[in-house]
Amino acid sequence: MLLRVVLEKVDIVTRSILSLTHEEIEAWCLEIGEKRFRADQIRRWLFENRAESFDAMLDLSKAFREKLKESFTLFSAEVVAHQVATDLTEKLLLKMPGGDTVECVLMREPDRRTICISTQVGCAMGCVFCASGMLGLKRNLGREEILEQILRLDRLLDDDERLTNIVVMGIGEPLQNLPTLLPVLDDVTNPKGLGLSPRRITISTVGLPEKIRELAAVGKPYNLAVSLHAPTDRASRLNSSRSTTRSASPRFSKPRTSTSQRAAGVSLLSMCCLAV
Numbered sequence: 001m002l003l004r005v006v007l008e009k010v011d012i013v014t015r016s017i018l019s020l021t022h023e024e025i026e027a028w029c030l031e032i033g034e035k036r037f038r039a040d041q042i043r044r045w046l047f048e049n050r051a052e053s054f055d056a057m058l059d060l061s062k063a064f065r066e067k068l069k070e071s072f073t074l075f076s077a078e079v080v081a082h083q084v085a086t087d088l089t090e091k092l093l094l095k096m097p098g099g100d101t102v103e104c105v106l107m108r109e110p111d112r113r114t115i116c117i118s119t120q121v122g123c124a125m126g127c128v129f130c131a132s133g134m135l136g137l138k139r140n141l142g143r144e145e146i147l148e149q150i151l152r153l154d155r156l157l158d159d160d161e162r163l164t165n166i167v168v169m170g171i172g173e174p175l176q177n178l179p180t181l182l183p184v185l186d187d188v189t190n191p192k193g194l195g196l197s198p199r200r201i202t203i204s205t206v207g208l209p210e211k212i213r214e215l216a217a218v219g220k221p222y223n224l225a226v227s228l229h230a231p232t233d234r235a236s237r238l239n240s241s242r243s244t245t246r247s248a249s250p251r252f253s254k255p256r257t258s259t260s261q262r263a264a265g266v267s268l269l270s271m272c273c274l275a276v
């Protein structure tokens, strides 16, 4: 019994506040007797003020900050490597609490600050040129793990720099983790979040027709980057079969979809992207 209580306590303490939606943070505030608007203050510190700790959230009472520290961590991953290139591109290697690692990157161009984030540990797509897919998919990243990449990279920017673009092109096939990715992007595009336009977010895919339709149905003007990797279905299948360390790509093990159907999926999204 005592062990269970201790384990539950450990679980609560190691839970990142980023795993909670805004509504869930509001509910937690009410549950502990705080006002609902405290959640707005927390959101400002997380997204606008780039707080590195709960202690930095200075318009919250000390007692409330202590309660936050007892209940949550701000970030949950450990930065195990931080590389800075001569062109000021920065790469973070994050180690998640379970030991899995993912990479994310900040790129500086004269008029842009673009980050590239990962959505999965490993990848099931098996593109022959890609080391990330060599061992197949281990798991989808959670909400807090995707959001942490964004917020940690945002915190690498100087005070006068603002994030301008996000490309979801890191490790993993983003469309296979849409239920987690989309709410994160909602937070990022929310004016009370990072306030980034959906038009400045690009989601990359190897081309999963059903998932592309699912994304199109969301009705947000995200950009879609389709990496076909080969000019024809046959060439793609040959590429896929050259990989010996994993099963065939789900892209081709599913019931066949014609090129025209795939194109229809893309154009559907394009219409969605361009219509707003």
Ligand code: SF4
Binding pocket: 123, 124, 125, 126, 127, 130, 131, 132, 133, 170, 171, 172, 173, 206
């Ligand atoms: S979809 Fe991306 S991460 Fe997955 S194997 Fe292909 S290139 Fe690698």
